[in-house]
Amino acid sequence: MAKADTTLKAAAPSGTKESKGIIGYFKKECGKFSKGKFLLLLMIPGVVYFAIFHYWPFYGLLAAFKDYKPKMGILGSPWADQYGFAEFIRFFTIPDVWNYIWNTIALSILHIIWLFPFAIILALFINELRSQKFKKVVQTISYLPHFVSVAAICGMLTLFLQSQETVGSDLANEGIINQILIKLGAGHGIDFLSHANWFRTIYIASDVWASIGWSAIIYIAALSAVDQELYEAATIDGASRIQKMWHISVQLIRPTIVILLIMQIGKIMSLGADKALLLQRPETYTKSQILSTYIYNQGLTQGELSFSTAVGLFNSIINVILVIGANFISRKLTDTGLF
Amino acid sequence: MVKDNSVSSVVLDIVIYVFLILLMIVILYPIIYILSVSLSSSDAFNAGKVVLWPVTGSGSFGLDFEAYKEIITGRTVPMSFLQSVINTLLYTAISLAFTTTLAYPLSRSKDRVPFHGFITKIIVFTMFFTAGMIPVYLIVQKLGLLNTRWSMILPAAISTYNLVVMRSFFESVPVELEEAAFIDGANELTIFAKIILPLSKAALATVGLFYGVYMWNQWFSAMLYLSDRAKDLYPLQYIIRQIVMENQLAAEAAAAGELNTVQVSTASLKYATLFISILPMLCVYPFIQKYFVKGVMVGSVKG
Numbered sequence: 038m039a040k041a042d043t044t045l046k047a048a049a050p051s052g053t054k055e056s057k058g059i060i061g062y063f064k065k066e067c068g069k070f071s072k073g074k075f076l077l078l079l080m081i082p083g084v085v086y087f088a089i090f091h092y093w094p095f096y097g098l099l100a101a102f103k104d105y106k107p108k109m110g111i112l113g114s115p116w117a118d119q120y121g122f123a124e125f126i127r128f129f130t131i132p133d134v135w136n137y138i139w140n141t142i143a144l145s146i147l148h149i150i151w152l153f154p155f156a157i158i159l160a161l162f163i164n165e166l167r168s169q170k171f172k173k174v175v176q177t178i179s180y181l182p183h184f185v186s187v188a189a190i191c192g193m194l195t196l197f198l199q200s201q202e203t204v205g206s207d208l209a210n211e212g213i214i215n216q217i218l219i220k221l222g223a224g225h226g227i228d229f230l231s232h233a234n235w236f237r238t239i240y241i242a243s244d245v246w247a248s249i250g251w252s253a254i255i256y257i258a259a260l261s262a263v264d265q266e267l268y269e270a271a272t273i274d275g276a277s278r279i280q281k282m283w284h285i286s287v288q289l290i291r292p293t294i295v296i297l298l299i300m301q302i303g304k305i306m307s308l309g310a311d312k313a314l315l316l317q318r319p320e321t322y323t324k325s326q327i328l329s330t331y332i333y334n335q336g337l338t339q340g341e342l343s344f345s346t347a348v349g350l351f352n353s354i355i356n357v358i359l360v361i362g363a364n365f366i367s368r369k370l371t372d373t374g375l376f
Numbered sequence: 377m378v379k380d381n382s383v384s385s386v387v388l389d390i391v392i393y394v395f396l397i398l399l400m401i402v403i404l405y406p407i408i409y410i411l412s413v414s415l416s417s418s419d420a421f422n423a424g425k426v427v428l429w430p431v432t433g434s435g436s437f438g439l440d441f442e443a444y445k446e447i448i449t450g451r452t453v454p455m456s457f458l459q460s461v462i463n464t465l466l467y468t469a470i471s472l473a474f475t476t477t478l479a480y481p482l483s484r485s486k487d488r489v490p491f492h493g494f495i496t497k498i499i500v501f502t503m504f505f506t507a508g509m510i511p512v513y514l515i516v517q518k519l520g521l522l523n524t525r526w527s528m529i530l531p532a533a534i535s536t537y538n539l540v541v542m543r544s545f546f547e548s549v550p551v552e553l554e555e556a557a558f559i560d561g562a563n564e565l566t567i568f569a570k571i572i573l574p575l576s577k578a579a580l581a582t583v584g585l586f587y588g589v590y591m592w593n594q595w596f597s598a599m600l601y602l603s604d605r606a607k608d609l610y611p612l613q614y615i616i617r618q619i620v621m622e623n624q625l626a627a628e629a630a631a632a633g634e635l636n637t638v639q640v641s642t643a644s645l646k647y648a649t650l651f652i653s654i655l656p657m658l659c660v661y662p663f664i665q666k667y668f669v670k671g672v673m674v675g676s677v678k679g
Contacts, residue, residue, distance in 0.1 A: 069490040075564035076481035076489045083478025083534060084495060089519075090512065090531050091502040097511030111514075159399070162392045178400045180665050181407070184657040186593030188613040192620040192650050193406050196643075208424035209643060213409060216424045246403065254672050278385050310509075311596040315617060329509070336510045337600065349508030357504050 101125070101347035117343065124347035133326075138306075141327040144313075145305040147241045153298065155249050160256030161286055165278070176257070179250025190243055191315035198239065200226030230316060236324040240316060255297070259290045292371050299370075303363030307356045328352050407654070414648035415439045421643055443644035444652075452615060453649055459525075460592060460612040467529045467591040472584050474533050475542050476576075480568055482539075483546035503536050509600070516601055525609055527601035528594065535590070538583050544674045545579035546572065582667040582674075589664075592657065612653050619649050 070077070096111065102121035103114040117123040128134055159179065166172045182190070200215040201207075204225045208216055215226030229235045263285065271281050310329035317325035326334075328348065336345030408428065413421055415430035417440040425431045432438030447453045482499075486492045512531060521527040549572055557567050573580070595613035602609055610618075 066490045066494075069488060072487075073481070073489045073564070075568075076484065077491070079477040079565070079568065080481050080489075080495060083474050083539075086474055086530075086533050087499060087502060090515065090533070091506070092498070094507035094511035094515050097514045098507050100511070100514070158395070162395055165388070165392055166396075175396050175400065177662055177665065178403055180668075181403060181658070181661065183668075184589060184593075184661040185407075185654050186595065186613050186616075186657075188593070188595040188616045189650055189654045192616045192646075192653075193410065195621050196646060196650070197406070197409075207422065209418075209422035211424070213427075220424070246406075249399070250403075251672075254669055258669075258673055277382065278388050314596075314599075315621070332509055333600075337513065342510055342514070346508065346510045349510055353506055353508055360504055 098346060098350055100343050101350045103343060105343040105346070107342070124344045125351065127344065128348055128351065134331075136323065137326050137328055137331050140324060141308050141329075142305055144237060144240060144327060145301075145308055147237060148244055149298065149301050151241050151245050152248055152252055153294070153301075155245055156252035157256055157287075157290070157294065159249055160253040160260060160290070161282055163253070163257055164260040164286060165282070176250070179253065181250070182247040183251040185247070187312050188315060190247055191312065194239060194243055194316065195230060198229040200228040202226060202228050231318050231320045233321040233324040236316065236321045240312065240325075255293060256290050259293050260286055263289050295371055296367055299363045299367040303360040304356075306352060306359060407658070410647050410651045410654075414443050414644055414651050415441065416644065417442075418644055440644075443648040446645060447648055447652065452619075453612070453652065455608060456610050456612045456615040457652070459609055463525065463528055463594075463611055464588050464591045466525070467532075468584050468588045470529060471533050471535070471538075471587045472580060475535075475539055475583060475587075476573070476580070478534065479539050479542035480546050480572060483543045483549075485551075499536060499539070513600060522601055523603055523606035523609070528597040528611070529591075532590075532594075532597065535587070538586050541586075541671050541674050542579060542583050545576055545582075549575055578667070578670075582671040585664050585667050586671055589657065589668075616650060616653050620646050 099111050100114070101124060102117055103111065104117050104123075105111060105114045119126055163172055163175055166175070197212040197214050199210070199212045201210045202225055208219070211219060211226045214229070218226055227235075229239060267285050268281055271285060276284065306328065308327055308329060310327070310333050313325055313327050313330045314333060317330060329352070332345045332348050332352070335341045335348070409426075412428060412430045413426050416426045417431070417433040417438075419433040420426055420431035429437055430439050432440055481489045482492065482496060484492075516522060516527050516531060521530065553571055553575075554567050557571055562570070593613060595611065595617060598609075598611050598614035599617075602614075
C-alpha cells in the first residue's frame with residue numbers, strides 16, 4: 038500500500054510535464070473505478086459545488102483586467118488600459134487606500150493583542166477552579182455570546198451607544214451608556230459610533246465580549262489533559278500556585294498559543310466586511326473603512342465592478358502570501374502547521 | 377491535590393473569583409437589559425428608569441407586553457422569522473447532504489477512490505485562494521439566483537472547515553466494518569447509508585448544528601444578494617439592521633397609522649425585535665454547546 042502511494046505521488050508532478058504521465062495518471066485513477074465507482078458518484082454534488090462557486094468565479098477575476106461592462110460580458114469587454122493593469126494602478130494612486138489597508142491591519146492586530154491574553158487568562162482561571170459546578174456555569178455563560186449573531190451584537194451597540202449630543206436632550210434618545218454618563222454629571226452624551234476615534238475601541242471591545250469564552254475552549258482542553266502528578270510534584274517542591282500556573286500550565290499550552298497566534302497573523306489582511314459594515318458610518322470612514330468594506334462599497338454600492346474585483350484580487354494574493362508565510366514560520370518553530 | 381492555604385493562594389482565589397464574576401456580569405448584562413427594556417413601558421424607558429429589571433409607568437417592577445403584541449400582530453418580523461426558519465432548515469439539510477457525501481469518500485483510503493488526491497488538492501486550494509466577493513456575486517447573478525432564497529443557501533453550501541471536521545469523524549469509523557459488509561456483498565452506497573451514517577449520528581449533529589447556527593445568524597448574504605424586490609425573503613438578522621439602525625419598523629407602522637405612540641415607544645419595539653432574534657439561540661445553546669466544543673476540538677486537531 039505504501040508503495041502504491043509513493044508511485045502515485047511520483048506520477049502526479051511529472052504528469053504536468055509529459056503527456057504520457059498524464060495518461061498514466063488517468064489510467065491509474067480509472068483503474069480504481071471497479072472498486073470506487075460508487076464513492077466517486079457520492080462526491081459529485083460536492084465537487085460540482087466547488088466547481089461552480091469556487092472555481093467558476095476565478096474566470097470572473099478577468100474583470101479586474103478589463104473595462105468590464107455587464108452588458109458585454111467579461112470576454113466581450115475591452116481590456117483595461119496600461120496592459121490591463123489600469124484598475125490596479127488606480128487603486129494605488131488613491132491616497133486613502135493606504136489608510137484602508139492600515140485600518141484592516143490595525144483592527145486585526147488589536148484583536149490579537151486583546152483577545153489572546155484574555156482568553157488565556159480565562160482558561161488559566163477556569164483551570165484553577167475547584168468547584169466543578171461553578172466551572173460549568175462560567176463556561177456555559179462565557180460561550181453564550183458565540184451564539185449571538187453579529188447583526189444582533191451591532192444592533193445592541195447601536196442602541197446602547199446612541200446619543201443626540203445635546204444638553205438636556207430626552208433620555209429616550211440616549212443609549213444606556215449615555216444615560217449613565219448623563220446621570221454621572223456629564224452635560225450631554227456622546228454618539229460614540231459617529232466618532233472615528235471610538236471606532237476601534239468599540240469594534241475590539243465587542244469582539245472580546247463575543248469571543249473570549251469560545252477562544253478559551255482550546256486552552257481549557259489542553260490544560261485538562263495535563264498530568265496532575267506534575268502539579269503534585271511541584272507542590273512538594275514548595276511551588277506556590279502562581280508559580281505552578283506560570284511554570285506548568287502556561288508552559289504546557291505554549292505550543293497551542295504559538296500556533297494559534299501565527300495562524301491569526303496569517304489572517305491579518307482578511308478581515309471580513311460584515312461587522313465593520315454594520316458599525317461604520319460615513320463620518321468614521323477614516324478609521325472604519327477596511328479593505329473588505331471598501332470592496333463592497335465600491336463594487337456593489339457604486340457599481341465599480343472591475344475596480345473592486347481588482348482590489349479583491351490584490352487582497353487575496355496578499356492573504357495567500359501571509360498564510361503560507363505563517364505556516365512556514367509555524368513549521369520552523371513548532372514542527373506543526375496547518376498544512 | 378494538596379490543599380494550599382497560604383496567603384498568596386487565598387489572594388489568587390479572590391482575584392480569580394472577582395474576575396470570573398465580573399466577566400459573567402459583563403456578558404449577561406446586555407442580554408438582560410435588552411429583555412428588560414422590551415418588557416418595560418415606554419414612559420419608564422423615556423424617563424431613564426430601566427436599568428436592570430423591567431419597569432412599568434408607575435416606576436416599579438412590572439411587565440409590559442405591548443411591544444411584543446405590536447410586533448407579533450405586524451407583518452415584518454413574523455415574516456422574516458419564518459424566512460429565517462425556512463432558510464436554516466433548508467440550508468442545514470442541503471449542506472449536510474453535500475458535506476457528508478463529499479467527506480466520506482475523502483476519508484477512505486486513496487487506493488479505493490478515483491481522483492482522491494486531485495479532489496483533495498482542489499478543495500484545499502480554495503482554503504487559501506478565493507476569487508473574492510465580486511466574482512462570486514457575478515456568478516450568483518449569472519445563475520439567476522439574485523433575489524431568490526437560493527442565493528443565501530447555495531454559495532455557502534459547503535464550509536471547508538466543516539468538511540474537514542466531518543472527514544475526521546468518518547476516519548474514526550473502523551474499516552473492518554466495511555470489509556465485513558463487502559464480503560456479504562453490499563456495495564459502497566449501501567455501506568454508506570446503512571452502516572456509516574447510522575454510526576455517525578454525533579458527527580451529523582455536530583456539523584448540522586454548525587451549519588444551522590451559521591445560517592440563523594447570517595445577514596450579510598441577504599444584504600449582498602437580495603434587493604427591495606425580494607423584501608419578503610429578508611431573514612430576521614437582516615431585518616434587525618433595518619429596524620434598529622434605520623428605524624424601518626417605526627416608519628412603517630407610522631405610515632400605516634398603526635403605531636400608538638402613547639403605548640409603544642419605538643425604542644421598546646427595537647429592543648423587542650433584537651431580543652426575538654437572539655431568543656432561539658439562547659434557548660437551544662445550553663443543550664447544543666457540547667457538540668460545538670467537540671467540533672472545535674476535532675477541527676483544531678485536524679485543521
